Amino acid sequence: MTVDFGLLAERTARRYRAAGRFTEGFVRGKLRHDPVYSFLVSNPDWLPRTGSLVDLGCGRGILLSLLTEARKLDMIPLSDTRYSGIDLRENDAAAAHLALGDEAEITVADVRTAALPACDAIVLLDVLLYLSAEEQEALLKRIAQVLPENGVLVMREADAGSGLRFRATRTAERLCALARGDFRQRYHYRREKEWRRLLEMLGFSVKTVPMSEGTPFANVLFVARLGNTRRG
Structure with missing residues (x-):
């Protein structure tokens, strides 16, 4: 189409x-x-x-x-x-x-x-980075619990293993937080493989797509579909 x-x-x-x-x-x-x-x-x-x-x-x-x-x-x-x-x-x-x-x-x-x-x-687009590691895992676990078999989670996060592109992403996020007046905002990033491992532990099958075309950033889109075996 x-x-x-x-x-x-x-x-x-x-x-x-x-x-x-x-x-x-x-x-x-x-x-x-x-x-x-x-x-x-x-x-x-x-x-x-x-x-x-x-x-x-x-x-x-x-x-x-x-x-x-x-x-x-x-x-x-x-x-x-x-x-x-x-x-x-x-x-x-x-x-x-x-x-x-x-x-x-x-x-x-x-x-x-x-x-x-x-x-x-x-x-979940650019949301989890604002949560602590424990909060990220708790939210993803709750998501896995409410989705049915074959339900889908689409999330985008920065890949903390992407070197200079990740640094650009992190700097941009800090500047945006300052512009909003969120001077105490903290972030928790993970590498792409760490996100994948976490999602797979919860029973998702995961596909990833680079999602930074035309930008200097290090974003990755995760399309995660829940299987019939749930863990976590």
């Missing part, structure tokens, strides 16, 4: 007009320059055809808005999948709600403690 991503990105960004010019421009720039969004809609095999998809740490709901718009334009297979998102920042959640209305359920909560609904797919 051919995806005109430029058209899709523009229509998605316009959903945020009610949230203000800055937010609309931020979403437009994010969609144009972050390769994960075009990849996920151009390779929709990970999407469930029924049931529900939950975006943990959804922020402004960019991915949910993108998928909703892509479905309207017949750019991804039509389905009855329900979309929902959870994010701790009230302002970002409010922007997501303005963009999505009743097309997705947005909840303000901390992913570390929020109740995870039973669902068929979970997305």
